[in-house]
Amino acid sequence: GRPPTPSAGMPAAPDALAFPNEAGAVRLDRIEIENFKSYAGRQVVGPLMDMNAVVGPNGSGKSNLMDMIAFTVGLSSSDLRGKTLKDLVYRNSPDEDISERGASVSLVVTCDGAETRFTRSITPAGVGKYSVNGKTVSAQAYDEKLKTFGVVSKAHNGFLVFQGYVSELAQKSAKELSKLFEQISGSEELTEEYDALAAEKKRAEEEQIFNQQKKKGLAQERAIMKRQKEEAEAYQALLGRKRELQQLQYLQKLYGIEHEIVTLREQLGSEAAALDAESERHATAEATLRASEKERARLARRAVDLERQHASLLQKVEKQNPGAIKLREEIRHVDRRRATQAKSLDKVEEAHKAATKQQKGLEKQLADISDALARATAEQQEAESRGEVEMNKRQRDQYSRLKGEAGAKSAALHEQLSAMTRELRSDEPLLMQGRTKLDELAARRGVLEGRLGGFEERRKGLAERVAKLKAEAAECEKELQAAKTSGSTSRERQAELRESLVQLTSKLSSSKAEQRESERDRKSAEALDNLKRLIPGTFGRTFDLCKTTHRKYNAAVTIAMGKAMDAIVVEEEGVAKEGIKYLKAQKCAPETFVPLDSIRVKAIPERLRRLGGTKRPILDVISVSDKFAPAVQYAVGDTVVCDTLDEARQLAYHSQTGERFKVVTLDGTLINKAGLMTGGASHQDAKRANKWNEKEHQLLKARAEEAQRELASLGTVHAGEEAEAALQHKLEQTRGALQSAEADLQLTSSKEKKLKKELADLAAAAKAAEAELRSLEKKRDSRQKEVDALTTKANAVEDAVFADFSKSLNLSSVREYEQRQLVEEQQKEGRVLELQAQYDKLNSRLQFEQRKDLPRAIEKLRAAIAADDAKLKAKRAEQAKIEEKSETLRAQAATTEAELAAAKEEQDAKAAETKKLKKELKNFSDERARLQARQAQLETDIQQLRSSRQRTFQTARLQEVRLPVLAPDEEPEAPQPPARQSGSGGGGGGGGKRRR
Numbered sequence: 004g005r006p007p008t009p010s011a012g013m014p015a016a017p018d019a020l021a022f023p024n025e026a027g028a029v030r031l032d033r034i035e036i037e038n039f040k041s042y043a044g045r046q047v048v049g050p051l052m053d054m055n056a057v058v059g060p061n062g063s064g065k066s067n068l069m070d071m072i073a074f075t076v077g078l079s080s081s082d083l084r085g086k087t088l089k090d091l092v093y094r095n096s097p098d099e100d101i102s103e104r105g106a107s108v109s110l111v112v113t114c115d116g117a118e119t120r121f122t123r124s125i126t127p128a129g130v131g132k133y134s135v136n137g138k139t140v141s142a143q144a145y146d147e148k149l150k151t152f153g154v155v156s157k158a159h160n161g162f163l164v165f166q167g168y169v170s171e172l173a174q175k176s177a178k179e180l181s182k183l184f185e186q187i188s189g190s191e192e193l194t195e196e197y198d199a200l201a202a203e204k205k206r207a208e209e210e211q212i213f214n215q216q217k218k219k220g221l222a223q224e225r226a227i228m229k230r231q232k233e234e235a236e237a238y239q240a241l242l243g244r245k246r247e248l249q250q251l252q253y254l255q256k257l258y259g260i261e262h263e264i265v266t267l268r269e270q271l272g273s274e275a276a277a278l279d280a281e282s283e284r285h286a287t288a289e290a291t292l293r294a295s296e297k298e299r300a301r302l303a304r305r306a307v308d309l310e311r312q313h314a315s316l317l318q319k320v321e322k323q324n325p326g327a328i329k330l331r332e333e334i335r336h337v338d339r340r341r342a343t344q345a346k347s348l349d350k351v352e353e354a355h356k357a358a359t360k361q362q363k364g365l366e367k368q369l370a371d372i373s374d375a376l377a378r379a380t381a382e383q384q385e386a387e388s389r390g391e392v393e394m395n396k397r398q399r400d401q402y403s404r405l406k407g408e409a410g411a412k413s414a415a416l417h418e419q420l421s422a423m424t425r426e427l428r429s430d431e432p433l434l435m436q437g438r439t440k441l442d443e444l445a446a447r448r449g450v451l452e453g454r455l456g457g458f459e460e461r462r463k464g465l466a467e468r469v470a471k472l473k474a475e476a477a478e479c480e481k482e483l484q485a486a487k488t489s490g491s492t493s494r495e496r497q498a499e500l501r502e503s504l505v506q507l508t509s510k511l512s513s514s515k516a517e518q519r520e521s522e523r524d525r526k527s528a529e530a531l532d533n534l535k536r537l538i539p540g541t542f543g544r545t546f547d548l549c550k551t552t553h554r555k556y557n558a559a560v561t562i563a564m565g566k567a568m569d570a571i572v573v574e575e576e577g578v579a580k581e582g583i584k585y586l587k588a589q590k591c592a593p594e595t596f597v598p599l600d601s602i603r604v605k606a607i608p609e610r611l612r613r614l615g616g617t618k619r620p621i622l623d624v625i626s627v628s629d630k631f632a633p634a635v636q637y638a639v640g641d642t643v644v645c646d647t648l649d650e651a652r653q654l655a656y657h658s659q660t661g662e663r664f665k666v667v668t669l670d671g672t673l674i675n676k677a678g679l680m681t682g683g684a685s686h687q688d689a690k691r692a693n694k695w696n697e698k699e700h701q702l703l704k705a706r707a708e709e710a711q712r713e714l715a716s717l718g719t720v721h722a723g724e725e726a727e728a729a730l731q732h733k734l735e736q737t738r739g740a741l742q743s744a745e746a747d748l749q750l751t752s753s754k755e756k757k758l759k760k761e762l763a764d765l766a767a768a769a770k771a772a773e774a775e776l777r778s779l780e781k782k783r784d785s786r787q788k789e790v791d792a793l794t795t796k797a798n799a800v801e802d803a804v805f806a807d808f809s810k811s812l813n814l815s816s817v818r819e820y821e822q823r824q825l826v827e828e829q830q831k832e833g834r835v836l837e838l839q840a841q842y843d844k845l846n847s848r849l850q851f852e853q854r855k856d857l858p859r860a861i862e863k864l865r866a867a868i869a870a871d872d873a874k875l876k877a878k879r880a881e882q883a884k885i886e887e888k889s890e891t892l893r894a895q896a897a898t899t900e901a902e903l904a905a906a907k908e909e910q911d912a913k914a915a916e917t918k919k920l921k922k923e924l925k926n927f928s929d930e931r932a933r934l935q936a937r938q939a940q941l942e943t944d945i946q947q948l949r950s951s952r953q954r955t956f957q958t959a960r961l962q963e964v965r966l967p968v969l970a971p972d973e974e975p976e977a978p979q980p981p982a983r984q985s986g987s988g989g990g991g992g993g994g995g996k997r998r999r
Contacts, residue, residue: 029152031072031491032118035109039074040067049111055693073163075110075123076154077146089129103127112152121149220678253959253966260952263946271941278934292920299917302910309903316896321887327885328739334878336743341871348864355857365849367843376838405804416800420793423786426744430783435840437776439847444769446851451762458755465748472741479734486730500710523592523908530591538581540574542631545597549627549635550571556624558671559644562681563621567638570595572631603883604636618654621667640665648672718825 033049036042041064048068057065070083074091085091092106109123118948122134123145133145140148175183185194410417534541542548546568551560561568571594573579579596586594611620621644627635642665645651649664655674658664663676673681 029112029114032111032113034068034071035111036071036106037108038106039108040064040091040093042067042071043093043095051670051964069163071108072110075108075121076149076163077123077142087129088125092125114152117154121145216677224384249959249962249964250966253955253964256955257952257966260955261946264948267941267945267948271938271945272519274938275933278931280929281927281934285924285931286918288842288924288927292917292924295913295917295920299910299913302906306903306906306910309899309906313896313899313903316892316899320892320896327882327889328736329742330878330882330885332739333744334875334882335745337871337875337878339867341875344864344868344871348861348868351857351860351864355861358857362849365845369849372838372842372845376835376842379835379838405808408804416793416797420790421799423790423793427786427790430779430786432839432843433736434776434779434783435843437772437779440842441769441776442844443766443847443851444772448762448765448769451758451765455755455758455762458751458758462748462755463753465744465751469741469744469748471590472737472744474733476737476741479730479737483730483734503710504541527592527594530586530589530594533589534571534582534585536565538578538585540578541582542572542574544568545570545572545634545638546906548631549625552624552626555669556621556644557665559669560621560639562671562673563640563642563644563665563667564638566595567597570597570634570638572597572599572634574598575600597637599631600635602633602637604633605641607636607641611641611643612655614643616650618643618650618666620644642667644669744993 029051031051032934033047033051035045035047037045041062048071057068059065070091083091089101092101092104094101094104105125105127107122109120109122112119112121120134120136122137124132124134126132133142135145135148172180362786473842475781531541531544535543545564551557551772571582573582575594576598579598582594582596586592607620607622611618612623621639621642622636624644625635625639643654644655645666645668648668648670651668651672651674655666655678663678664674665676675681
């Protein structure tokens with residue numbers, strides 16, 4: 004039933020059934036089957052050729068032929084589409100009992116003409132048996148025999164290709180294919196031995212590496228010891244040379260000291276003469292300065308008198324200012340009011356013109372409607388006089404007789420109905436008047452609401468102006484108060500800043516930070532600043548992001564970090580790539596980047612914190628934020644810091660646990676995990692370690708510059724008397740404007756309240772008119788119901804009288820005939836009522852327009868404008884008088900101010916002269932102090948040289964260096980430099996005597 008496979012349905016290779024081995028070519032000759040799967044009884048397939056093909060329809064047993072071969076070479080039943088061996092026994096039907104039936108398959112193989120029979124059978128009990136040439140053997144022996152012919156049962160797929168196996172093989176991974184090849188080749192059995200040998204090889208390699216490191220360390224120690232021996236021999240050779248050079252050194256030093264003493268004595272004499280001359284110049288300058296200061300004080304008193312006079316005049320001017328400000332605000336208020344009234348007058352005049360035009364139009368419309376109403380009334384009366392439509396003579400007589408009879412029977416009802424109809428019609432004019440009155444009230448309400456909206460808008464504007472003026476007044480008061488208190492506050496702040504600046508300057512002077520930087524360092528710092536500015540995520544160098552807990556750890560941390568100390572820390576790898584790209588584009592020096600998202604660090608083991616003594620992880624002596632802690636740990640690793648070299652050696656070379664440590668001491672000595680020691684910090688390392696101090700220095704410098712800037716800014720903040728006067732004047736102006744605005748606001752609010760009351764009265768009247776209208780409508784509805792009831796009764800009487808007559812005319816009732824006339828009458832009556840309503844409405848509008856009385860409002864506005872013009876004229880005349888008086892005072896103040904300016908200019912000139920004299924006196928004082936200090940310094944230097952000469956003799960005596968001295972009776976010669984010895988070797992102790 005399965006699709007044919009290459010071995011079952013397609014031509015196979017010539018050696019598809021041949022198994023080569025060491026003995027010769029092996030081939031499958033035939034297959035003998037008994038009750039296996041679909042093959043019943045005993046059957047033989049063969050003899051087989053070098054190339055065979057099996058064909059047949061589905062279910063004919065082609066696939067079972069492959070299963071026979073696989074079964075015989077040792078495959079399990081699960082590989083042959085069966086759960087147990089019993090499932091492979093032939094059965095004719097699913098229900099057939101095969102408990103007494105067995106099965107077997109034999110492969111007959113030939114090799115060099117000799118046959119070998121491999122048989123695998125299934126007993127009736129379902130047990131498998133193996134036999135070779137008829138002899139029962141075990142499964143293991145059976146497999147071994149198959150292996151001699153080149154057949155490996157575990158790797159049966161090496162020569163049997165089942166359905167789907169090719170695609171399955173193509174999907175196998177490399178590891179699975181390797182395992183398959185090992186199974187086919189038989190090398191799988193050697194896996195355990197291979198793993199053991201590989202582990203042994205790894206251990207041997209590790210031991211070899213350790214021995215090489217140990218050997219390398221021993222070689223280095225031997226080289227060190229050899230170098231120390233050579234140094235000791237050289238030391239002994241140089242010791243003798245040292246004694247010779249020491250004698251020459253002391254003699255030269257003593258000669259230099261004596262020569263400097265003589266030179267300093269000569270300089271001391273000349274400095275004393277210069278000091279006397281400078282003292283005379285200082286006394287003369289001091290007398291000139293006293294005279295200049297006396298003249299300056301006189302000029303200052305005169306300037307103060309002029310200032311007082313000028314201030315008095317300004318006060319008089321200021322006394323005029325409140326009245327002038329108030330008058331100016333009143334003029335402005337009246338002027339604004341007049342402009343508003345002028346605008347209102349224009350609007351009212353335009354409204355009057357429009358109203359006049361509208362009244363003429365309404366009068367014309369009323370005349371037209373009156374004519375139409377008269378015509379409609381005449382037509383209605385003419386229609387009523389004509390009566391009903393014409394009938395034949397007999398029908399008219401009968402209709403008249405019946406109508407008289409019906410009228411006699413319903414005379415009382417018709418009389419009541421006529422009375423009620425008349426009353427109902429009399430209510431219509433009252434209803435029309437009520438509706439007209441409501442319309443008039445609504446129109447008046449709209450006008451008042453418009454005026455109220457204008458007043459509300461004006462009130463809001465005035466309220467905002469009052470609030471704004473109050474805020475300005477409060478701000479002026481606040482500024483005035485601040486101006487009064489700023490002087491004392493700024494002086495206190497200046498004192499604080501000066502004291503802080505002195506302390507910062509002292510700290511900066513004592514700072515040992517290296518201030519010089521190379522061109523390379525400057526460019527590197529500039530490049531880093533550009534990176535921070537242009538590329539977000541650039542934080543700075545490692546040492547910029549942390550600091551040591553104590554300055555004594557600076558050198559140790561510098562050595563532990565190494566080059567990573569100057570690495571640039573960035574947020575992620577992309578930022579580092581952008582930075583490298585920028586540095587290349589700008590041709591800057593190479594930099595190392597540390598991306599925080601890429602580095603991986605392990606936590607510091609707690610055992611490093613329990614080593615005892617001064618030993619501790621170097622990360623514990625560095626202060627850094629959590630964000631940058633991985634970068635710092637990446638730089639220092641698990642390095643341990645110790646205070647002394649002995650402690651570092653003990654930890655590095657004699658650890659109790661045998662663990663290797665990277666150790667650094669406070670002086671910068673480093674011992675790596677391999678045991679190599681680097682002694683002390685180089686000049687370059689010391690320069691890099693100095694960067695920790697430079698950070699503190701830069702911080703102090705920034706604080707000092709900030710204090711200087713603030714001190715300079717405070718020098719221009721003082722608010723003088725002129726500023727206070729200007730603020731006071733501004734405050735008074737604001738208060739005057741505020742009073743005027745508040746008065747205007749109060750007047751507008753009162754008018755607004757009056758309009759609101761009028762609106763409320765109008766609303767009450769409208770409510771009463773509406774209630775009256777509703778009452779009339781209710782009364783009319785009640786009468787209409789009564790009319791309808793009477794009409795129904797009259798119609799019933801009439802229908803009874805006209806029943807036969809209506810039937811003869813094919814009418815449901817006589818009213819159907821009369822209805823036609825009634826409709827025409829109602830239409831005419833409706834037309835009359837509509838015309839009457841239009842007439843009443845137009846008449847109401849005309850009366851409303853006539854009641855507006857706009858001419859009177861125009862006259863009132865013109866009178867108000869004329870009054871404001873007169874008031875403005877009077878106010879402006881008063882303002883001109885005040886301004887004339889103020890102008891006179893200002894002219895006097897200007898004259899005084901000019902005199903004051905001239906006096907101040909003269910005072911400033913004298914002050915400049917005094918300042919110049921003070922400067923000259925200070926220069927003389929500084930020069931005299933310099934000469935005095937120089938004189939004292941020379942004396943101190945001479946005394947120090949004498950002490951140095953004495954110490955030199957004492958030191959030479961302590962170091963057992965013999966110095967030649969003069970005999971008691973020998974005279975000293977002029978000082979000459981001692982002769983230098985040539986050569987570097989033996990020689991004597993310096994030749995003959997040396998003189999000093």
